[in-house]
Every structure is written in C-alpha cells, then in structure tokens.
Amino acid sequence: MEMRDLVALGDKLLDIDEAKFRQVVELLEQMNEHPDIQRTIAVIRPRLVELRLHRRPTLKRLFCDPFEDLFEALGKADPVPLSVIERSLMNSLWPLVEAEIGKDRLRSFRPALQDGPQRKALTEAFWAECGSAVARIAEGATAGHYSDALELRMNPARMRALTDIATILSIAPEVAEMKAALSPKPVPKLHADHVEAIQAVGRRVTRARPEALKIFVLIATSRLSDPTVLLSGLWDMDLGQKPADRAALFMALSGTVVAQMEDRSRAFRSAPGTDRMAVADLALDLVASLDATRAAMEHSRNKDFDQRLKEVRNSVHAMVKTQVLQDADAGIVAAIGALDGGSEGRAQLAQAENQARALRKCATIADTLGLRGELREMTQKTTASLTEKAQQALGGPAGNARTGYTAIRMIELIAGPAEANKIMDGIMNGGRR
Amino acid sequence: MRSLTNFAPSTFEERGAAVAFTTPVLAQTRVRKDSRDQLEVLVPNLSEGRGVYVVPWKSLPLAFPMTVHDRMLHDLIAKADGCSPDDIRKAVLEAARCGLAGGGAVAAAEAALNDDDEQRLLINYQLIVEALKAVGLESTEILRVGLTSAEGQKLTRDLMMKAAQRLALEPTELYGRIAELAVMMESIGIATSPKPARLRRLMRDLQGFRDSMTDWATDNVSEAAPIGGFCAEVAEHTVNHARNVIGQLDQAMASFETLLRQWETKRPQIRKACSRLSWLLDGWEYLILLWSDALTQDRYSQDMAVHDIFRVIPLLPRDEGRIDQSLMADKLITSQKRSVRAYVDWRSGQLDVDLVMRIETLKGKAA
Numbered sequence: 001m002e003m004r005d006l007v008a009l010g011d012k013l014l015d016i017d018e019a020k021f022r023q024v025v026e027l028l029e030q031m032n033e034h035p036d037i038q039r040t041i042a043v044i045r046p047r048l049v050e051l052r053l054h055r056r057p058t059l060k061r062l063f064c065d066p067f068e069d070l071f072e073a074l075g076k077a078d079p080v081p082l083s084v085i086e087r088s089l090m091n092s093l094w095p096l097v098e099a100e101i102g103k104d105r106l107r108s109f110r111p112a113l114q115d116g117p118q119r120k121a122l123t124e125a126f127w128a129e130c131g132s133a134v135a136r137i138a139e140g141a142t143a144g145h146y147s148d149a150l151e152l153r154m155n156p157a158r159m160r161a162l163t164d165i166a167t168i169l170s171i172a173p174e175v176a177e178m179k180a181a182l183s184p185k186p187v188p189k190l191h192a193d194h195v196e197a198i199q200a201v202g203r204r205v206t207r208a209r210p211e212a213l214k215i216f217v218l219i220a221t222s223r224l225s226d227p228t229v230l231l232s233g234l235w236d237m238d239l240g241q242k243p244a245d246r247a248a249l250f251m252a253l254s255g256t257v258v259a260q261m262e263d264r265s266r267a268f269r270s271a272p273g274t275d276r277m278a279v280a281d282l283a284l285d286l287v288a289s290l291d292a293t294r295a296a297m298e299h300s301r302n303k304d305f306d307q308r309l310k311e312v313r314n315s316v317h318a319m320v321k322t323q324v325l326q327d328a329d330a331g332i333v334a335a336i337g338a339l340d341g342g343s344e345g346r347a348q349l350a351q352a353e354n355q356a357r358a359l360r361k362c363a364t365i366a367d368t369l370g371l372r373g374e375l376r377e378m379t380q381k382t383t384a385s386l387t388e389k390a391q392q393a394l395g396g397p398a399g400n401a402r403t404g405y406t407a408i409r410m411i412e413l414i415a416g417p418a419e420a421n422k423i424m425d426g427i428m429n430g431g432r433r
Numbered sequence: 434m435r436s437l438t439n440f441a442p443s444t445f446e447e448r449g450a451a452v453a454f455t456t457p458v459l460a461q462t463r464v465r466k467d468s469r470d471q472l473e474v475l476v477p478n479l480s481e482g483r484g485v486y487v488v489p490w491k492s493l494p495l496a497f498p499m500t501v502h503d504r505m506l507h508d509l510i511a512k513a514d515g516c517s518p519d520d521i522r523k524a525v526l527e528a529a530r531c532g533l534a535g536g537g538a539v540a541a542a543e544a545a546l547n548d549d550d551e552q553r554l555l556i557n558y559q560l561i562v563e564a565l566k567a568v569g570l571e572s573t574e575i576l577r578v579g580l581t582s583a584e585g586q587k588l589t590r591d592l593m594m595k596a597a598q599r600l601a602l603e604p605t606e607l608y609g610r611i612a613e614l615a616v617m618m619e620s621i622g623i624a625t626s627p628k629p630a631r632l633r634r635l636m637r638d639l640q641g642f643r644d645s646m647t648d649w650a651t652d653n654v655s656e657a658a659p660i661g662g663f664c665a666e667v668a669e670h671t672v673n674h675a676r677n678v679i680g681q682l683d684q685a686m687a688s689f690e691t692l693l694r695q696w697e698t699k700r701p702q703i704r705k706a707c708s709r710l711s712w713l714l715d716g717w718e719y720l721i722l723l724w725s726d727a728l729t730q731d732r733y734s735q736d737m738a739v740h741d742i743f744r745v746i747p748l749l750p751r752d753e754g755r756i757d758q759s760l761m762a763d764k765l766i767t768s769q770k771r772s773v774r775a776y777v778d779w780r781s782g783q784l785d786v787d788l789v790m791r792i793e794t795l796k797g798k799a800a
Binding site: 417 | 498502790
C-alpha cells in the first residue's frame with residue numbers, strides 16, 4: 001500500500017475491523033516520522049487508546065513515558081489532567097532534544113528499548129539526559145515570543161509545560177514507580193496500598209527535589225478517575241514536607257482542582273440540546289467533587305475558595321435547571337406518541353428514556369443544588385401526563401397496550417418502581433389486565 | 434437461609450430455572466417448586482453474604498422492591514403451568530415484548546420469537562426429508578416446488594403415504610411421530626441444519642465463553658482470577674455434558690428409520706435428552722452476554738463481572754457430575770472474601786438505575 005493511500009484513509013480507519021486496523025497501524029508505524037502519517041495517527045489516536053495497541057518502542061515514546069499522563073484528554077468522558085501538556089509541543093520538542101543530545105549519544109541509548117540487564121540503568125540515564133536537554137531548551141525560550149526552533153508561540157502555558165517536562169524527567173524513575181503503583185489508569189478509588197506508594201515515593205522526591213513534588217502529585221492525580229479523590233486524602237499524607245510547605249502544596253492543588261471544576265461546569269453552558277444523561281452524569285460528578293473538595297477544605301480551614309466553590313455550585317445549578325429539568329416533560333410525553341414511527345420513533349423513545357433517567361439521577365443532588373421543589377414539580381407534571389396516557393391505552397378496550405406499558409415504563413424511570421407499580425395496579429384493577 | 438454446600442442441589446429441578454429479572458439483586462435468580470408444588474425462588478449471596486435465601490414466589494414482591502417489568506414477569510410465571518427453562522423462557526419473552534424493559538428488549542424478544550417460528554418450519558421440513566430418506570425416497574422434488582405451495586403439500590402427502598407403508602405404519606401415526614419429534618427438537622435442530630438452532634448456538638457461545646474466561650484468568654494477578662478460573666471450569670464441564678447429550682441426539686437422528694420404528698422405546702429417551710440439554714444450558718445466555726460486554730471495558734469492570742457471574746453461575750447438580758461443584762464454590766468463597774457491594778444505590782437505598790439499565794441493555798442483546 002502506498003503512503004498516500006494510507007493517509008487518504010484518514011478517519012475511515014476508525015470504522016474498519018480490528019484485525020485490519022492493527023495491520024494498518026503497523027504499516028503507519030514504519031513510516032512514523034512523516035508529518036502526514038503523524039496527522040493520520042492523531043486522527044486515529046482515540047481508537048489506538050481504546051484497543052490498547054502495543055506500539056513499537058521508540059526513544060520518542062520512552063521520552064514521553066514519564067509525562068504522558070498529562071497529555072490532553074482524547075475522549076469527552078476521559079478525566080482531564082490538572083496540568084495539561086499539548087501533544088504538538090512534545091512533537092516539536094523531541095527533534096530539538098535529539099539535536100541537543102546528539103545522534104551518536106542517542107544511539108547508545110537504543111538498548112533501553114529492549115529487555116536486558118542494562119535496560120533500567122540506561123532508561124534512567126536517558127531520562128536524566130533528556131531532562132537536562134529540555135531544561136536548556138526552556139532557558140532559551142522567551143515567554144510571549146515566537147520560538148523559531150519549536151515553531152510555536154511561547155505562551156505562559158507552554159512555558160510552564162516546558163519547565164514541567166524538564167522537572168518530570170528529572171524525577172522520572174520515581175514517576176515510573178508511582179505509575180506502576182497507580183495502575184491500571186484510571187484508578188477509581190484510592191486504596192491503602194496506593195496511598196502508601198504515593199507517600200513512600202513522594203518522600204523520596206521531597207528529599208531529592210522538593211520543587212518537583214507538586215508536579216509529582218499532579219501526575220498522580222491524573223491517573224485517578226477524579227482528581228478530588230487525592231485531594232481529600234492529601235491532607236493526611238506524609239510526604240516528608242514541613243507543615244508550611246504541606247499547606248502551600250495543598251492550596252496549590254486545591255486551586256488547580258477548583259479551576260478544573262470551574263472549566264467543567266462551564267462545558268455544557270454554551271451547548272443547549274446536548275445529551276441530557278451526559279449533563280446529569282457531569283452534574284453528579286461535579287457535586288461529588290464539590291463535596292469532596294469542601295470536606296478537604298475543612299482540614300485546611302481556608303476560606304479563600306468558598307466563593308469560587310459557590311460559583312461552581314451555581315453553574316451546576318443552572319446547568320441542571322436549563323438542560324435537565326427544562327421542558328423534560330414535553331420530550332418524554334411526545335416520544336410515547338411516536339411509538340409507531342418505525343426506527344425514527346425508536347430513536348426518539350431511546351432519547352426520551354435518557355431524559356427520564358437524567359431526571360431521576362438528578363434527584364440525588366437536587367437537595368444540594370436547591371432544586372428540590374423544581375424537580376418535584378417537573379416529576380409530578382410528567383408523571384401525571386404519562387398516567388393519563390397509560391390510562392387511555394390500558395384502561396379501555398380500544399387502547400394500544402404497548403403505548404400504555406411504555407408510559408408506565410417512563411413513570412418508572414422518572415419516579416421509581418414503587419410509584420409505577422402503584423399506578424399500574426390502579427389502572428389494572430379498574431380495567432383489564 | 435442455608436449455606437451453599439448444605440444447599441447443593443441433586444437434580445436440575447431442585448436447582449431451579451433461571452429467571453431474567455431486571456431488578457439487579459434478583460437477576461438470574463432461580464425458581465423451582467417446593468414439596469407442596471408451590472413456586473419458590475432462590476436468591477443467592479444477598480448483599481454479598483453467604484448462602485441462599487429461599488423465598489416463596491408469592492412473597493417475592495413484598496421482600497424485594499421490583500421493577501414493573503419484573504412484577505409482570507412474576508405474574509406470568511405464577512400463571513404458567515410449569516417452571517421448566519422452556520416455560521420460563523416463554524414468560525420472559527412475553528414480558529419483554531410488552532415494552533416494560535425498553536425498546537431493545539422488545540426488538541430482541543420479537544427476533545427470538547421469529548427465529549423460533551423459522552426453526553419450527555425448518556425442523557418440520559428437515560424431519561420429513563429425513564423420514565423419506567430413511568425409507569429410500571427422493572425428496573428434492575418437494576424442495577423444487579416449495580413445501581408451502583399446494584403442489585408441494587400434495588407431493589409431500591403422497592410421498593409420506595409411501596413412507597408410512599414401507600414403515601408399516603398408519604400415515605397419521607407417522608405424521609404424529611414426526612410432529613412430536615419436531616416439537617421436542619425445535620430448540621436443538623439437527624446436525625446438518627444450515628442454520629443452527631438456539632441451543633446449538635448457545636453451546637457454541639458457551640465454548641467461546643470458556644476459552645475467553647480461561648485466557649483471562651491465566652497469568653492474571655487480580656483477586657478475581659481464581660474465581661474466573663472456576664467459572665471457566667464450570668463452563669467446561671457443562672460443555673462436555675451438553676456435547677454428550679447432543680451427540681446422543683445426533684446419533685438417534687442419524688438412524689432415523691430405527692427411531693421411527695422403535696418409537697415407543699426411543700421417545701422417552703429423546704424427550705429426556707432434550708429436556709436435559711435445555712436444563713444444562715439454562716442461565717448461561719445472560720452470563721455469556723455479560724462477559725462479552727465486560728471484555729470491552731476496563732479491568733475493574735471485568736473483575737466485577739466475574740464476581741457477578743460467580744454469584745449466579747449454573748453449577749451442575751450433584752447427580753450430574755462426579756465433581757461436587759458446590760463444595761468447590763464454597764471453598765472459593767471462603768478464600769476470596771471481599772467487601773460488601775449491595776445492589777442498591779448507596780446514597781438513597783433505591784434501585785440502582787445504572788445497574789438496571791445495564792441488565793436491560795443485555796436483555797436487548799439477547800436474541
């Protein structure tokens with residue numbers, strides 16, 4: 001197959017079967033350095049991650065290993081790292097690192113890609129050398145200016161990312177150890193052995209490079225499904241710091257966590273008509289994060305974040321109100337009427353079921369968000385319309401039983417089985433069954 | 434409540450037939466008849482505790498909050514004549530069809546019922562062909578004119594008359610025997626069928642499940658790995674038993690003339706083998722789907738799926754195998770203690786919406 005054919009395939013590669021996909025990836029890997037191929041790989045990266053393909057080991061991949069957890073998230077549902085490193089920055093950076101180290105010297109690191117007795121030592125030496133190279137490159141870049149070498153404008157975020165990469169590479173062996181303990185990613189819950197590993201490795205980082213501890217903790221959080229999980233445990237962790245440093249680290253991490261929550265709470269604000277279930281899931285996540293962050297703040301007794309947390313709560317409140325509660329009844333009741341509409345009707349029904357589930361999901365957070373009254377009103381209104389529909393369909397001889405049962409199902413999804421069973425019994429006892 | 438070992442059933446009837454409830458705690462629980470011929474349901478590992486709760490069928494809605502679909506299914510099973518896997522399947526499809534478990538379940542139930550109709554037609558035709566072949570008559574002509582056409586039906590009648598003569602039977606008797614055989618073999622089909630019937634497909638899928646679970650459990654450091662290994666072993670024993678039964682049936686069908694001539698002695702054997710096969714494979718369909726769904730998810734979900742499968746895995750009754758699987762399962766539970774995971778939303782104590790949705794999605798995939 002010609003290279004241009006491979007590139008022309010582009011996003012079609014996302015749909016081909018798995019065996020063929022693996023073959024194509026192998027071919028692409030052989031010509032990896034070409035910019036077109038890199039673009040194609042960027043397109044298919046979500047699928048590469050999903051299939052967990054074992055990619056060909058290269059020095060570039062080894063270079064990225066310590067900080068890969070901070071790359072921007074690929075899927076919408078993936079946890080977003082608290083401190084992001086752009087893939088494009090890394091792609092521009094690697095040739096400069098190669099040039100800094102020199103071809104001959106790089107060649108001597110190649111055995112690090114294969115299993116062997118010298119692998120560990122070589123890998124660590126490689127990371128150390130790369131770290132110094134990146135630090136030199138970072139010194140040469142000026143904030144706010146265009147960097148000819150990197151072919152990128154060096155905004156503050158990129159400057160920070162460069163320094164972060166250099167710092168992470170300097171503690172790469174410790175990061176590797178922590179990554180092994182927090183596997184597989186994402187870790188949904190911190191267990192005692194996770195905490196112990198973070199503490200043990202963290203103490204070593206504090207002793208060797210205290211300034212690297214913050215980024216070390218950030219990498220640890222990016223391996224969790226929710227960064228607030230670590231935040232709530234962080235106060236009790238002994239990472240070998242002085243109390244003042246501990247408080248400073250806690251505040252820095254809290255600030256990053258809250259900033260991320262602020263971003264996430266804004267995500268759906270400008271996109272009405274999105275999947276209501278996704279909004280409900282996000283709202284639940286954010287409320288859980290809010291609770292965890294508030295609980296963590298209790299330890300530090302710092303009131304600085306109160307206002308920001310309040311704003312996040314207000315954002316979530318608005319999001320649930322406008323995108324889950326508003327007009328929920330109209331969509332759900334209309335779908336019952338569209339039952340006979342073939343495949344389109346089925347899709348509408350599935351969407352209505354999602355709306356109903358979203359309503360019910362939000363019941364668990366309605367109190368926290370101060371939406372209890374609105375939710376109850378919407379639930380009662382929708383249930384009343386659906387009960388009427390069910391009554392018409394199941395109560396009389398001319399009704400369509402399927403419509404009736406679907407209405408009952410919707411009531412169940414919104415108000416729970418007890419309510420639905422009660423209504424069903426009421427209808428059935430008054431008519432046929 | 435009794436422990437799993439004390440409770441090890443001796444026969445399939447004592448083990449009960451799996452019911453496809455959508456209420457998470459009741460999913461795949463088993464129903465059977467008690468000594469007074471009343472239905473009762475067996476709920477294993479309630480809140481991850483040990484042992485099996487035995488609840489009278491009538492009290493089930495009082496003991497557990499159930500989905501509306503499950504209330505209807507409960508009602509249908511109570512009204513049905515028996516509680517064999519086939520009776521339960523009929524009730525499950527009827528409940529799914531009315532729409533209380535979602536659109537996916539309706540489509541799957543309708544597809545399953547259509548498949549049953551197709552298989553019924555196919556097996557009838559195939560058995561007629563077998564009968565004609567057994568007495569040396571040519572049947573390709575029927576295929577040419579079509580079995581359902583008037584000409585085809587006349588041709589079939591004529592040929593069957595001849596076949597009955599050669600077998601020294603009344604034609605109605607021959608028809609009766611073939612019709613009865615078709616009913617018994619409907620879910621199994623014959624070996625040469627172009628479209629394997631439901632239980633043959635299920636056995637093939639169970640082999641796939643065993644292989645996939647063995648691969649997963651080998652070299653896996655997770656605490657669920659020994660449990661996965663045990664599940665693969667149970668699947669292996671079940672596949673071996675099922676293969677034997679299918680082998681017996683295929684052998685009987687291969688000597689079709691003998692089968693028709695010695696109908697009175699062969700009929701009970703065929704009936705027993707068919708019923709045994711449906712008991713053997715009962716409850717596996719859901720577990721196979723659950724596992725194939727888990728394989729597309731992360732390792733944590735796979736561990737959870739293995740625990741869920743283990744909770745309701747259809748262990749072979751003591752009379753069926755030489756190995757006492759209940760005893761092995763009990764030992765495994767003792768060595769693999771884990772934290773409580775109740776099947777309700779921990780914040781509200783209500784039904785876990787996501788879990789119900791997952792079961793309904795699997796129901797939608799079962800066709």
